[in-house]
Amino acid sequence: MSEPLRLAIPQGSLFEETLDLLDALDVDTSRLRSDSRALLFAGDAFTLVTMRPSDVPTYVEAGAVDLGITGKDVLIEQQERLVYELLDLGYGQCRMVVATRTADHSADDLERRLGAIRIATKYPRTASRYFEERGRQAEVIEVKGSVELAPISGLADGIVDLTATGRTLRENGLEIREVVANCTARLVANRVAHKLRQEEIDALVERIGAR
């Protein structure tokens, strides 16, 4: 049981603050901060593995890593993954929102007249669930790239997307209509590791909490 805990580190917007958190816990992050192309960094207390945030629940659920850090947006979208959500880490604050074109209320009108609203999103399950729970009909269109393009080009009436400052939305002539969820970075654990490596995981949770 003395193997180091394996911890998934999210690449992208949560990366820097996650490394700052690890520094505060006296975990050496210098190799991750260097320009290395490596994905796995062995250490004494932790083996750190970098991956896309949306892959974190997959690796954690399967037990390929014991713990992971990812955004609440990812956990909401992949709600069916069985992982233990242990801590709200506080950083990476952003909102999942419904946005439509600025000063254009025709989306409401269209929803009323056509019975459904067309929504482009990278979070199809979150968007579908949000409208279903409110008894509203939505045609959810999954896109992979810049979602803001969809309402500008006429692919969709609105979008469901993540925004931190709202700047990208504004610059593309979109404004927030509804807030679906508030999101921050979360610490998640594999179900088996949560039981079998209880002492180490509880100690880590406590150290992060006391930070």
Next chain:
Amino acid sequence: MRACGQAMSNYLIPPGTRDILPDEMRELRALSTVLLETFLRFGYGEVWTPTMEYEDVLVRGDERAAGVSYRLFDEHGHVLALRPDMTIPIARLVSSRYGKADPPFRLCYLSHAYRAVRPQRGQQREFLQAGVELIGVDAPEGTVEVLEVLCAALDAAGLTRARIGLGDAGLYRGLLETVGVAEAPRSKALEALERHDFVALDAEIRRLDLDPAKLDVLISLPQLRGGAEVIERAIALGGEDTKSATARLRETAEGIERRGIAGRVIFDLGLVRDLGYYSGAIFEVYDPALGHVIGAGGRYDDLLGRFGRPLPACGFALFVERVHVAQAEEERR
């Protein structure tokens, strides 16, 4: 002999089902035999029940019909369903076949069960279970006996590092009631716990109008897991409130200690299982080589009553294919 090469013609089988070829089958057969022999050695008799049952009968066992996924009509228009586990069929069997016989009944099985799968998750629609049911012996004696059989089965399979997580299905609900949490927030808190979402649980509890000491108990207790000392820690934390909630777990702990299997068991005060018929002790089986549970079980003291033969009962099922994967991983170490 390995299956290899380009398929001459490839006729598909449904996702979540598998063909098993001789190399794997030989090992699976050996594992199954070792498990069954262990059950027989403890005086459990093997039974066989139909793969399909009337849906009404399965739903009588678990009104949410949580596990029932595959239904078909027979030639008379009756709805048949593939069994999602063996516990309900055995409850039916005991009340129908042993209606006048004196309990206890010690039964075991090696059977396939059927559940729906989510795509691309490596889940099986058809999976093999090896398990026991002990019917007519109350807690804690019955629970402790079943745990002893489970430990012996894990040893027989060579999984000496495997551990059993032991909790109580009614523990947290009972604590919320004792502390005086109203129905609506209570079910919200329980839902968060069932999702294993401690962040949401924390938020739900902090929203309650309770004194800080009680809030602390409600937040900390479901995170307690470890040796029998966690029960004492729970009582130190919450006094009388947690004393009554953990009373059953405490009795089981004493029994486990007497049988010398305490080192195998992790007490988990936040453990929940999603099947509707569990009451009292619940367990999950873990092996460090695998990220998924390899078995599960618990007490179901109210289930037999739904079939007209009220008797206390307890059992477990090991997921044989997963136990086999764990065996292979342990050998690689």
